[in-house]
Amino acid sequence: SPVCAAGSTTRLGDGRNQNIAKSDRRVSHAVRVHPTRRRSTVSSAHRSKLTRLTLATALAMTAAGSVGSAAASDAKPNIVQLAASDPNLTTLVSLVQTAGLADTLATASKITVFAPTNAAFDALPRATVARIASNPQTLRKVLRYHVAKNRLTASRISKRHQIRSLQGERIRISKMGGELRLNANTKVLAANLMAKNGVAHVVDRVLVPRSERD
Numbered sequence: 001s002p003v004c005a006a007g008s009t010t011r012l013g014d015g016r017n018q019n020i021a022k023s024d025r026r027v028s029h030a031v032r033v034h035p036t037r038r039r040s041t042v043s044s045a046h047r048s049k050l051t052r053l054t055l056a057t058a059l060a061m062t063a064a065g066s067v068g069s070a071a072a073s074d075a076k077p078n079i080v081q082l083a084a085s086d087p088n089l090t091t092l093v094s095l096v097q098t099a100g101l102a103d104t105l106a107t108a109s110k111i112t113v114f115a116p117t118n119a120a121f122d123a124l125p126r127a128t129v130a131r132i133a134s135n136p137q138t139l140r141k142v143l144r145y146h147v148a149k150n151r152l153t154a155s156r157i158s159k160r161h162q163i164r165s166l167q168g169e170r171i172r173i174s175k176m177g178g179e180l181r182l183n184a185n186t187k188v189l190a191a192n193l194m195a196k197n198g199v200a201h202v203v204d205r206v207l208v209p210r211s212e213r214d
Contacts, residue, residue: 076196079113080106083200091121095133099140105147111198112152112163114171114182116206117189124206138212141167145209151199154180154191169209183207 080102083089092115096102105111121129132138144167157163158180162170174181180188182203190202 076194078106079108079111079195079198079200082193082195083113083115086115086202088117088119089115089202091118092116095121095139096143099136099143101140101143107197109197110149110151111166112148112150112157113198113200114146114148114186114188114203114207115200116146116203120204120206128208132212142206142208142212145169145171145207145212153199154188154201157201165209167209169211171207 077085080093080096083096084093093102096105105113132142145165147166148163148171149166152163157173158175160173162172164170172183174184180191182188182205186203186205186207188201189204193200193202
């Protein structure tokens with residue numbers, strides 16, 4: 001009947017409208033999802049790039065720091081150059097050169113030097129000075145008695161009772177009134193002067209080994 005036909009037509013039309021509505025929703029969902037996925041992909045790629053840049057920067061800074069440390073180490077004077085730069089140690093430097101020990105001390109690795117001042121050498125008895133200066137072997141022994149192996153800072157020395165010198169005999173360590181003393185009566189005037197290959201401590205007396213004492 002016409003009414004049925006009209007009703008059928010109406011139902012068919014409703015079905016098409018529902019299908020169109022569903023299609024529109026799918027399209028709308030795709031439109032909403034697609035930009036989100038794209039933004040997520042771009043964000044992930046951006047984060048990955050930033051991570052790579054951060055790692056590269058960190059590696060570059062580490063390498064620069066290592067180079068800087070090496071350059072700073074190379075810029076330090078060796079133990080002989082350090083002594084030569086102090087006007088109060090000119091006598092010591094002159095005697096080291098006379099004894100032929102300058103190159104040895106300049107190239108030695110990790111040594112400790114107890115460096116007597118000019119005044120300390122002037123305070124020696126003239127007979128002792130003459131005897132030491134006239135005998136190159138004795139001079140080398142006395143100078144080597146002022147040198148020890150390893151880089152011994154004042155804090156490390158203070159924890160010891162004695163130190164073996166390169167000459168072979170030992171230097172006695174003690175404290176008096178909180179001050180570091182060598183062989184009981186030698187004071188450390190300036191400690192921990194750092195060189196490229198060791199450390200120096202300026203002392204107020206010349207250390208004479210027992211075997212070379214008058």
